[in-house]
Amino acid sequence: MARRYLLSKRRIRFINVIGIISIAGITIGVAALLIALSVFNGFSSVVTSVLVGFDPHIRIEKRGNLTADELQEIEQVLVRNPRIKAYSPFISGKAMLVAREFNRVVYVRGVDQQRIADVSGLKEKVVLGSFTFDDSAGVGSIIIGLTLADRLGTVTDDEISIISPYGFQSALSGISTPEMMKFRVTGIFESNNKDYDANYAYISIGVAQRLFHFENKYNGIEMRLHDFTASEDVKHELVKQLPSSFSISTWYDLHSSLYSVMKIERWSAYILLSLIIVVATFNMLGSLTMAVIEKRRDIGVLKSMGMTSKGVVRIFMVEGMLIGVVGTVLGTIIGLLVLHLQINYQLFPLDPTVYIIPAIPVEIRWADFVAIAVASMGLSYLASYYPALRAASALPAEAVRWE
Secondary structure (H helix, E strand, O other): OHHHHHHOOOOOHHHHHHHHHHHHHHHHHHHHHHHHHHHHHHHHHHHHHHHHHHOOOEEEEEEEEEEHHHHHHHHHHHOOOOOEEEEEEEEEEEEEEEEOOEEEEEEEEEEOHHHHHHHOOHHHHEEEEOOOOOOOOOOEEEEEEHHHHHHHOOOOOOEEEEEOOOOHHHHHOOOOOOOEEEEEEEEEEOOOOHHHHHHEEEEEHHHHHHHOOOOOEEEEEEEEEOOHHHHHHHHHHHHHHOOOOEEEEEHHHHOHHHHHHHHHHHHHHHHHHHHHHHHHHHHHHHHHHHHHHHOHHHHHHHHHOOOOHHHHHHHHHHHHHHHHHHHHHHHHHHHHHHHHHHHHHOOOEOOOOOOOOOEOOOOOOHHHHHHHHHHHHHHHHHHHHHHHHHHHOOOHHHHHHHO
């Protein structure tokens, strides 16, 4: 009976058109939501792979720097944790790089060449030169980002200078000359992270201790896990095992602001595209309400023949839910089809000279499908409820007399 009410051609063609429009609206809304959320998932996964592939998974720091004894204390804890693959101390600070007539203030990081390759993706990201820190010739070795090299106008084997931040104020006032160390560019890396490629340079940890006046001290220690998704669990373990004076950050904590922005954008897209489904359900509400008005006499006849109010409610609820089910199923099919074509045939490619990926990335998460289907069906249920109650409230005698 619900199907007959939905597809009836007698005197309610206009109502049926609105029903079809409602189905189309729900279909478009569901498909758009699935595609948009899958694209956000894809970009999020790309960002995570870039960050995790280059950054350490966990970083331990201390305000006031770590002494050699404190570093040894931390290492004794780390070596007993089976989920930690490797770890390495580091030194980090700001300094000015000078090459010919160009200069740039960057973050200079001192790393242990023997261990950093197991902790960071720096070695794999070197695209020019080699991953070498050879300080035996009296000139230090430095590896810089590709964007930074372009801005300084340098290539491998070029010589650049680093001005230490210590004594810099005195040098500016003319009291003394700035502390300066010379380096040879042995490698240029490209991490696919614009911030790192433009603002980071790497030198050996021993040279960094002299540059920043760190006498047997360190900024912290970085580590890589066998499975980066266990970062939060390992962090909680380390918090319990190490003194509270140590600050422990996961790869997610280091980029929390970026992920917060991405999360806000994802929810904004979800809310905006959900409005398409909301509008469609309002159309459905109007369609069912007009159907109730048009079928008022038929409802009265049915109730006078013994149909209960619950039976009347069921008719219009089923009709509304049919619209929701059809729209949701069609939207899901269309969304999956578009996503499948994008994954396998790259319908929407990207310029490889500008982007690090060849096409718009998508990642299907079935939790999104369930959430969208539940939301769509829930709105369809709510839109059917008012017309159904109105139909059930009609009195048989008045309904029959209405026409």
